[in-house]
């Protein structure tokens with residue numbers, strides 16, 4: 727028995743050593759153009775990214791306004807379905823996008839579809855009675871809406887943060903650079919964008935700071951390190967501080 731084990735180990739170990747050098751490495755090349763289903767003209771890239779970022783920020787606020795009701799443990803059905811949310815969101819967006827081009831309108835329609843679906847997907851969680859915090863927040867809605875929007879358009883949205891809670895919001899090198907700049911600027915931080923390459927695809931990357939409001943501090947405020955009601959360590963921020971940003975990457979024709 728011992729002998730068999732020793733023999734099999736001696737056969738396997740060199741294989742493991744070889745494999746570990748090749749595992750977990752980013753594939754070279756990639757991002758073929760077909761991943762990007764929606765593309766905009768270079769001249770429309772900035773305004774499109776602004777529209778997407780603003781829509782997500784406004785959607786977050788529409789949900790934020792409902793948080794009292796959504797976290798009321800005495801209620802069962804909260805009456806905040808995808809349809810109810812989408813109606814409120816659309817009327818908040820109407821004034822913003824009066825002069826959207828047909829391409830931009832189609833992209834916004836797909837974002838609204840994704841945002842509504844994200845809300846629909848959370849109904850079972852939200853309508854539980856007897857529980858206050860059901861792990862549903864504006865940031866979670868925006869993350870999940872962003873995933874579905876991405877699968878239908880190729881457009882990438884993220885909410886990278888100083889201390890991110892969800893792994894998919896881990897900032898990349900560019901986002902760390904912009905976050906550092908925004909954190910230092912605080913309430914003076916201004917959105918910014920630039921053209922870049924994603925593999926072979928030219929994209930426009932846009933970054934819009936997210937500043938904290940007083941109610942956010944229950945989880946993201948002081949004292950730093952104390953556990954919030956969801957079990958994460960508080961970040962130690964004050965109202966007005968930049969916690970993160972909305973990051974949008976739009977493919978350019």
Ligand code: HEC
Nearest residue numbers: 865866869885887889890891892895936938942944945970
């Ligand atoms: C009840 C605790 C709580 C409150 C209050 C809260 N957050 Fe968060 N925040 C979280 C959690 C948990 C996540 C991760 C959500 C996810 O993606 O599933 C998160 C995620 C985020 C993110 C994305 C980065 C990340 O950590 O993944 C941003 C940006 C953010 N919150 C900003 C805010 C702002 C702005 C407010 C106030 C309007 C706020 N939060 C209020 C708990 C909270």
